[in-house]
Amino acid sequence: MSIDTETARRVAKLARIKVEDDALPALAGEFNAILGFIEQLNEVDVDGVEPMTSVTPQRLKRRDDVVTDGSQQKAVLKNAPDAREGFFAVPKVVE
Secondary structure (H helix, E strand, C coil), X not given: CCCCHHHHHHHHHHCCCCCCHHHHHXXXXXXXXXXXXXXXXXXXXXXXXXXXXXXXXXXXXXXXXXXXXXXXXXXXXXXXXXEECCEECCCCCCC
């Protein structure tokens, strides 16, 4: 696939990037270089290669998923302008 200057102009317009007319051929060349690299990547045989999250094998640290109240109710409500019965009190906004 080859990108011409008109396609580069359209892509720049869609991306809301102002590109002067004299810079369009260079932009089209950069797009073509990117597409050429992607075509090279498509030629690589990746059958049997497991997806990975890092180049070094590692296992993510895990913790037990335990639901708690945080044990900080008083600290959280300390700066509230109005707190009642352990909750934030807010003015009524719906009639």
